[in-house]
Amino acid sequence: MWDYSDKVKDHFFNPKNAGAVEGANAIGEVGSISCGDALRLTLKVNEDSEVIEDAGFQTFGCGSAIASSSVLTEIIKGLTLDDALKVTNQDIAAELDGLPPEKMHCSVMGREALQAAVANYRGEEWKDDHEEGALVCKCFAIDAVMIEEMVWANKLRTVEDVTNFTKAGGGCAACHEDIEAILEKVMKERGETFDPSAAPIEKVEAKAEKKPLTNLQRIKKIEEVIMSFRPQLMADGGDVELVEVIGNTAYVNMTGACSGCQMSSMTIAGIQQRLMEVMAEFIKVVPASQMPTSELVNIKEVGHA
Amino acid sequence: MPDIYLDNNATTKVDSVVVDAMIPFFTEQFGNPSSIHRFADGVAKAIKKARSQVQELIGAEHDSEIIFTSCGTESDSTAILSAIKAQPNRKEIITTAVEHPAILNLVDNLEKEGYTIHRMPVDKCGRLNLDAYKNLLSDQVAIVSVMWANNETGTIFPVVEMAEMANAAGVMFHTDAVQAVGKIPMMLQDTKIDMLSISGHKLHAPKGIGVLYLRRGTRYRPLLRGGHQERGRRAGTENTASIVGLGKACELAIEHMEYENVQVKAMRDRLEQGIVEAIPHSFITGDLNNRLPNTTDIAFEYIEGEAILMLLNKAGIAASSGSACTSGSLEPSHVMRAMDIPYTAAHGTIRFSFSRYNSMSDVDEVLKVMPSIVATLRKLSPYWDSINNEPVADPEQAFQPSYA
Numbered sequence: 100m101w102d103y104s105d106k107v108k109d110h111f112f113n114p115k116n117a118g119a120v121e122g123a124n125a126i127g128e129v130g131s132i133s134c135g136d137a138l139r140l141t142l143k144v145n146e147d148s149e150v151i152e153d154a155g156f157q158t159f160g161c162g163s164a165i166a167s168s169s170v171l172t173e174i175i176k177g178l179t180l181d182d183a184l185k186v187t188n189q190d191i192a193a194e195l196d197g198l199p200p201e202k203m204h205c206s207v208m209g210r211e212a213l214q215a216a217v218a219n220y221r222g223e224e225w226k227d228d229h230e231e232g233a234l235v236c237k238c239f240a241i242d243a244v245m246i247e248e249m250v251w252a253n254k255l256r257t258v259e260d261v262t263n264f265t266k267a268g269g270g271c272a273a274c275h276e277d278i279e280a281i282l283e284k285v286m287k288e289r290g291e292t293f294d295p296s297a298a299p300i301e302k303v304e305a306k307a308e309k310k311p312l313t314n315l316q317r318i319k320k321i322e323e324v325i326m327s328f329r330p331q332l333m334a335d336g337g338d339v340e341l342v343e344v345i346g347n348t349a350y351v352n353m354t355g356a357c358s359g360c361q362m363s364s365m366t367i368a369g370i371q372q373r374l375m376e377v378m379a380e381f382i383k384v385v386p387a388s389q390m391p392t393s394e395l396v397n398i399k400e401v402g403h404a
Numbered sequence: 405m406p407d408i409y410l411d412n413n414a415t416t417k418v419d420s421v422v423v424d425a426m427i428p429f430f431t432e433q434f435g436n437p438s439s440i441h442r443f444a445d446g447v448a449k450a451i452k453k454a455r456s457q458v459q460e461l462i463g464a465e466h467d468s469e470i471i472f473t474s475c476g477t478e479s480d481s482t483a484i485l486s487a488i489k490a491q492p493n494r495k496e497i498i499t500t501a502v503e504h505p506a507i508l509n510l511v512d513n514l515e516k517e518g519y520t521i522h523r524m525p526v527d528k529c530g531r532l533n534l535d536a537y538k539n540l541l542s543d544q545v546a547i548v549s550v551m552w553a554n555n556e557t558g559t560i561f562p563v564v565e566m567a568e569m570a571n572a573a574g575v576m577f578h579t580d581a582v583q584a585v586g587k588i589p590m591m592l593q594d595t596k597i598d599m600l601s602i603s604g605h606k607l608h609a610p611k612g613i614g615v616l617y618l619r620r621g622t623r624y625r626p627l628l629r630g631g632h633q634e635r636g637r638r639a640g641t642e643n644t645a646s647i648v649g650l651g652k653a654c655e656l657a658i659e660h661m662e663y664e665n666v667q668v669k670a671m672r673d674r675l676e677q678g679i680v681e682a683i684p685h686s687f688i689t690g691d692l693n694n695r696l697p698n699t700t701d702i703a704f705e706y707i708e709g710e711a712i713l714m715l716l717n718k719a720g721i722a723a724s725s726g727s728a729c730t731s732g733s734l735e736p737s738h739v740m741r742a743m744d745i746p747y748t749a750a751h752g753t754i755r756f757s758f759s760r761y762n763s764m765s766d767v768d769e770v771l772k773v774m775p776s777i778v779a780t781l782r783k784l785s786p787y788w789d790s791i792n793n794e795p796v797a798d799p800e801q802a803f804q805p806s807y808a
């Protein structure tokens with residue numbers, strides 16, 4: 100069976116806040132019985148302070164789905180809605196001392212139920228933008244839909260490209276056959292054929308970069324590269340933004356899921372590597388929190404983790 | 405806490421008699437069976453004996469029809485790849501939608517290489533339509549591969565009859581009998597089955613030993629070429645200790661065949677009857693009149709299998725589930741989907757599989773805890789009305805995700 104942490108087991112065997120809250124004024128429902136996971140989150144929100152006074156869950160799902168729901172209710176009780184909305188799926192997983200990669204979607208479901216409940220309270224419509232496919236890369240918990248989208252959006256052609264854009268394939272390499280299959284499929288739809296020995300795309304771009312760039316062009320280019328990481332980070336509940344470029348150092352602001360999680364250093368390393376490939380120069384990527392203090396002007400929020 | 409193992413279709417405990425038979429082949433008689441010194445004394449003879457013990461259990465005509473392999477999966481792959489290699493002009497394969505991944509993932513891969521795969525559907529009870537099967541047989545088909553018994557539900561397919569139909573159409577027939585061998589009697593020499601897969605660890609032999617039965621005269625191409633072992637049909641130095649163990653396990657299976665089909669079956673029957681009587685909204689899946697004696701697969705509606713297993717495990721009971729969550733995929737078991745088990749139930753199926761090591765007191769223990777486990781989880785489920793102790797009226801309606 101899964102290698103669940105003691106916290107997961109504890110929340111599963113002794114769930115907190117199970118059942119619907121009496122007099123709830125915010126209800127979020129996500130999932131469905133056909134996908135094997137469904138969660139109804141009921142909240143009692145103080146109408147003056149917007150503080151969540153009580154939270155309850157009803158979950159159809161596996162051990163980690165029940166544990167994620169239980170821990171979510173514990174986390175958000177006492178928070179204002181705005182603060183609760185900052186809770187990411189990574190926070191839920193972290194509070195459980197981690198989840199196996201195959202089970203990260205259980206924490207995502209928790210976050211989505213929360214968003215749905217807040218939307219319900221505020222009379223807004225909540226849209227699920229999260230389509231989930233079969234898990235391809237177990238090392239980094241990346242599914243087929245995400246890889247396919249990235250291959251489409253960035254015209255990726257090699258497994259190395261996919262690793263650079265999504266992290267998938269960058270660990271044990273066991274998923275390379277599946278990644279190749281996705282490349283083959285998408286490239287066929289694009290009218291190309293997959294060539295396992297093709298050079299990764301960045302290298303080609305880097306060579307094309309001949310003329311020296313103006314300072315503005317250079318910063319724009321750096322920003323472009325950093326932007327290309329956003330979809331992937333946002334899918335994990337995080338985001339990245341370029342704050343400043345000083346010499347050969349790019350300061351970035353990582354928010355949400357990424358700040359503080361062990362993935363953040365990997366992400367930064369990934370951005371740095373791609374920047375160097377695209378710019379064909381040495382560039383260091385550093386969290387904005389480490390920017391020399393006199394220049395600390397543009398930082399709105401360095402995450403809450 | 406009790407210590408009850410009801411997951412014998414996943415794997416079995418190695419019988420202590422089997423372990424005893426194996427030990428000398430790790431210690432004194434560790435020699436290579438091909439050597440001619442005293443450390444190999446008797447090793448070749450022991451393998452020969454094991455071969456005849458397997459032969460007897462499955463009723464093969466010749467002992468040279470038994471090829472030792474490394475596992476059930478290797479036997480399955482060898483059979484199918486041999487058939488297509490030996491008959492390069494035949495580009496179709498017939499199988500079923502409910503095979504083990506050892507078959508399904510292989511044929512999926514062959515499909516990418518250009519083969520046409522016919523995956524026969526099953527009805528709600530997991531049965532095949534033999535008229536449809538007959539229509540698929542043609543001189544384009546390289547091989548039919550149909551499991552003898554299903555690992556999840558225990559449902560038995562009419563492989564003897566299907567092999568005859570294939571034979572009449574001039575088509576090779578393979579059966580994955582990994583779950584059937586040792587649990588139900590068979591006499592292969594009276595059938596038209598060309599190839600059959602066995603896995604040792606399902607019948608109280610160790611993991612990592614298997615057999616491919618290959619009817620004499622069946623055209624064959626080895627998967628592993630190399631040394632002369634297994635008459636050149638499966639190269640690689642023999643796994644001597646495990647081969648000896650498997651031989652012993654086959655002998656024991658013959659001795660216990662009646663016990664399996666009477667006493668073990670009685671435990672299974674009592675468990676499943678007890679459960680469906682005590683727990684509302686639970687039902688047995690598969691072909692109830694045509695199943696392995698040791699297997700029952702029960703669906704519990706509106707709750708999820710992995711959660712059930714975790715609570716069973718806490719109560720000292722080991723079983724398994726066809727739920728998506730136990731495998732890490734998003735879909736419930738392909739067997740449940742093929743039988744069109746509604747989603748409200750497919751995620752909550754639990755398989756209990758017995759062996760001769762179980763007893764009626766194990767059954768009592770499960771019957772004691774099962775109702776409260778199901779009730780606990782239903783209390784958490786948004787699809788269950790705890791006050792009236794019934795499903796909410798029209799569950800798909802009552803629960804309406806805001807984005808749907």
Ligand SMILES: Cc1ncc(COP(=O)(O)O)c(C=O)c1O
Pocket residue numbers: 413414474475476477478504506551553554555580582583603604605612614
């Ligand atoms: C029907 C069936 N076929 C094949 C296998 C694979 O056997 P092995 O684990 O020996 O490769 C199994 C066991 O899981 C099985 O149940």
Ligand code: FES
Pocket residue numbers: 235236237238239267268269270271272273274275
């Ligand atoms: S599974 Fe993708 S790198 Fe390990």
